[in-house]
Amino acid sequence: MQRIRCIIQYDGTNYAGYQVQLNGNTVQEELEKVLTKMHKGRRIKVIASGRTDSGVHAIGQVIHFDTELTLPMENWKRALATMLPADITVTKAEPVSSDFHARYDTTGKEYRYFIWNSKEPNIFKRHYYYHIRKELDVPAMKDACRYxxxxxxxxxxxxxKSDVKGSKVRTIHQASVAQRGEELIFQFKGSGFLYNMVRIIVGTLLEVGHHEREPADIPFIIEKENREFAGNTAPPHGLFLWKVDYE
Amino acid sequence: MQRIRCIIQYDGTNYAGYQVQLNGNTVQEELEKVLTKMHKGRRIKVIASGRTDSGVHAIGQVIHFDTELTLPMENWKRALATMLPADITVTKAEPVSSDFHARYDTTGKEYRYFIWNSKEPNIFKRHYYYHIRKELDVPAMKDACRYxxxxxxxxxxxxxKSDVKGSKVRTIHQASVAQRGEELIFQFKGSGFLYNMVRIIVGTLLEVGHHEREPADIPFIIEKENREFAGNTAPPHGLFLWKVDYE
Structure with a gap:
């Protein structure tokens, strides 16, 4: 029995999120369908670093599964990429020890959130960027990021809706926003992220960008430990799970 | 009665091309549906600079139509952009004289064709770039462009399948290819283009890039005046109608 770790990318537009659920097809189902076919009908369970919501994309999601097949390792990536639908692909496949766990062993994650800040829509970016017409105060959002x-x-x-039972203390190593023409790119690196955390942070930072809040309101919001004090949840389609870290 | 000219953009992925036809919905139908609604059911006919095939995109398609409505001009763009589906938009709307004709008055067009030249697919570009795994000889393709x-x-x-009855003589002012990392961008400016002309030129240039033909084969192919001597027709999804010129 060999445990295999893969890095996968997906365009979340046409999925009801990563994790198997009752309604709608999911990325996990597509992966398990292909692996089950490769294993002649024996069901293969795939474990990911964490779920992503409907419409959220991934550049560096990490999964693992166990197999009894003895394919050469370079064939795994090709076989999976070929059999998966055009909006999911595998960028790396490698053997790992049988005690590796894609979810429990993560030491950190990076997310990015993309904004198209222009009076004009960009129809070719509509599934990957959140379009905001009104000009945003980027220096104010940069100030807010520091908090x-x-x-x-x-x-x-x-x-x-989070099912986290324990502590909601997390460490954010980097929160930043960069402007590149009409594109704004938020970047968040941290020890871990709670349910909808990046989207609620982005929604709150955008209110700072619209001068509806001050950068110095952020520590006040944090201190309240109450979801009602933060801003709206930004829509899913601008969000990318960018990288998952392990020891 | 006022004639209005618009510049429109569309993502051709989900359309059976620009022009109204029996099977599948088209960009023209979406435009006429919205205009007919604005004119309380009176059918409004839209004329474009030319058709584009299924899967082909447009950044600068030009259309015209006649209206009896007396909307302020700045409202036309907003009203159309708001009522059109998310994959079609209007970037400019302006009054023109009643003898302007979007199709007959064109003096030239520009097309661009995008290639993703990498061993790895880029799933986020899959509807807008033709993915070619094998490395292409760009200098050879540049040489071929000159012919x-x-x-x-x-x-x-x-x-x-072209229905052009007259001359197939056209003037190409610019044929070029630029490399930007894993992206290749073909650019063609000319007095006019025949049916599938850009896609057949790209398909032939790619055969030069794969060393299946020499750059100097191009004049020989042109001289034959026979479709069978040129290369395959490149797929539609890498092609963009970029700009339409008028006097």
Whole structure:
């Protein structure tokens, strides 16, 4: 029995998220369908670093599964990429020890969130960028980002639908926003992220960008430990799970 | 009665081309549906600079139509952009004299064709770039481009399905290819283009890039005035109608 770790990319537009659920097809189902076919009908369970919501994309999602097949390792990537639909692909496949776990062994994650900030829509970016017509105050959002960084209890930036039972303390190593013409790119690196945390942080930072809040409101929101004090949840289609870290 | 000219953009992925036809929905139908609604059911006919095939995109398609409505001009663009589906938009709307004709008055067009030249697919570009895994000889394709430029009879680069009755002589002012990392961008400017002409030229240039033909084969192909001597028709999804010129 060999455990295999893969890095996968997916365009989340046409999926009801990563994780298998009752309604709608998911990325996990597509992966398990292909692996089950390769294993002649024996069901193969795929474990990911974490779920992503409907419409959210991934550049560096990590999964693992166990197999009894003895394919040469270079064939795994090709076989999976060929059999998967055009909006999911495998960029790396490698053997790992049988105690590796894609979910429990993560030491950190990176997310990016893309904004198209222009009076004109860009129809070719509509599934991957959140379009905001009104000009945003980028320096104010940069100031606000500094208050996100560090170790905090992020209860205020966590969906009440979260099933996290324990601590909501997380460490954000980097929170930043870069402007490149009409594109804004938010980048978040941290020890871990709560349910909807990046989208609620982005929604709150955008309110700073619209001068509806001050950068210095962020520590106040954090302190409240109450979701109602933070901003709206930004829509899913601008969000990318960019990288998952392991030891 | 006022004639209005619009510049429109569309993502051709989900359309059976620009022009109304029996099977599948088209960009023209979407435009006429919205205009007919704005005119309380009176059918409004839209004329474009030319048709584009299924899967082909447009950045600068030009259309015209006549209206009896007396909307302020700045409202036309917004009203149309709001009512059209998310994959079609209007970037400019302006009044023109009643003898302007979007099709007959064109003096030239520009097309671009995008290639993703990498061993790895890019799933986020899959609807807008033609993915070619094998490395292409860009200098050889640049050499071949020089033979495309100028005034030639382009019968060899015209689909036999073309309904052009007259001359197939066209002038190509610019044929070029630029490399930007894993992206290749072909650019063609000319007095006019025959049916499938850009896609057949690209398909032939790619055969040069794969060393299946020499750059100096191009004049020979042109001289034959026979479609069978040129290369395959490149797929539609890499092609963009970029700009339409008028006096």
């Amino acid at each position: 996100i960084e560090g170790e905090h209890d992020f209860t205020s930036f966590c969906s009440p | 495309i430029e100028g005034e030639h009879d382009f019968t060899s680069f015209c689909s036999p």
